[in-house]
Amino acid sequence: MTMRTRFAPSPTGVLHIGGARTALFNWLLARRHGGAFVLRIEDTDTERSTRESIDQIIDAMSWLGLEADEGPFLQTDRLDRYRTVAHQLLDAGLAYRCYCSREELAAMREEQRSRGLKPRYDGRWRSRTTAVPGVDPVVRFKNPVAGSVRVRDRIRGEVVFENSELDDLVILRSDGIPTYNFSVVIDDADMGITHVVRGDDHLNNTPRQINIMSALDLSPPEYAHVPMILGSDGSRLSKRHGAVNVTDYREAGYLPEAVLNYMVRLGWSHGDQEIFEVDEMIRAFSLEQVNESAASFDPDKFLWVNEQWLRRAPNHRLARLLASYLEGAGVEGVGLAGTPPLEEIVDVQRHRAKTLVEMAEKSLFIYRAVEAYAPKAAKQHLRGVALPVLKRLHERLGELGEWTVASTQAAVESVAGELELKMGKVAQPLRVAVTGESASPGIGQTLALIGREKTLRRLVRAVEFVKARMARAQ
């Protein structure tokens, strides 16, 4: 039997790191075993589900490259099917109508809780058949009252639940919409899902689902409950912990392969390997190696992983991406005449940034005239002693034949030699003059990227700046 896995998010928000990892594990398994990966949208919570969320989830998955082989299927398109099955159960005496009001149920729970018991429906409509006029009943599943349910989990091993701990859960709401535990069973069966891989917050639901399956004469799929992802403080990962949505990372300049790489290592490992190509993940991934304990999300390591992938990405691809991040930062005319080819920028910046956003920020000096020198940098390097240096640099660079990394670098070195100064005393004032900052790529690279005209113009301006400053000091 070919493996069929699924990802079944509820469209009540955007794709979260935890959900994306679940999707990844499922996708990996299907790829590994030549099976199919199904996307199913669990939108039976009509109050909170939105079309916008569905679109965002699909968009994020597609960015990550987690394309579904089948779907997306929407549960709200299958309502008739759930009702049909619910009626089969009703007819077979395996489910019943319950006319309790919400207030009545709340009171029941309150009473049980006050007695230190686990709040459960007490089955008061289990054997009653008289309808209550004017009340739309819910349909409840008749859960077995005795015995136990064994969940065979590929990650946790065998977990046993006593039926006496379970109650008769609602499978169809009074408006005829099924609840999660019911629709999930029918869909997994109808869609031929062989492996259910999901967060371990679902482990406690599994015995209920298995009981429904038994009533329907279905055999359960393989289960694998993956550990949750926690924030740095040990609580469940949430917005409080900063960016947690997949799209946040796209915006922050992460590469999709880095996101996949970081996610796959959260709860799973393969010896001491840290970096995985997608193909390597597919070959190496197995449920048996998935950890049982929850993992904390570590933004620092994620950043490092992205840096690793920035190094591996082909130049032309990074160039194309960098262009859009530069435009996002408000730069106009990216890649046009008068600006260096993007691939040259990528060449010098790819080892100097951990994200594309950072790469764009560090490249702004190429496009923008220096509006204001960084105060500390100016104070330290644009001083009176720098005046002759800057003037000489302007002369020497101005008479340069060709303007390249090597020629500009050599010119700067020759000025240093001529003035009997260390490179630091020459390159730093120059760097601040042309970039406004005390840090930039190698001085030759910096000048080559800026270009002759802009360099000379900025040098003139720096000379003026130093003069004005000296005048003020007197």
Added chain:
RNA sequence: GAUCCGGUGGGCGAAUGGUUAAGCCACGAGGCUUUCAACCUCGUAAUUGCGGGUUCGAAUCCCGUCCGGAUCCCCA
């Protein structure tokens, strides 16, 4: 509260019951250097939550305990 799951340096995590508990991130020091990075070298950091038991030998098996999380809804 009940039930279920988990617990190895600050984080991710490795380790058939068998040396001195891998590796990576972060952190610190040094090197390289025109700056910032990158890179190279070295280093700090763990009575494997705690207590007991089994065993020649326990991170690993058993019991207890503590802590954390999940579920208990006409949410998923």
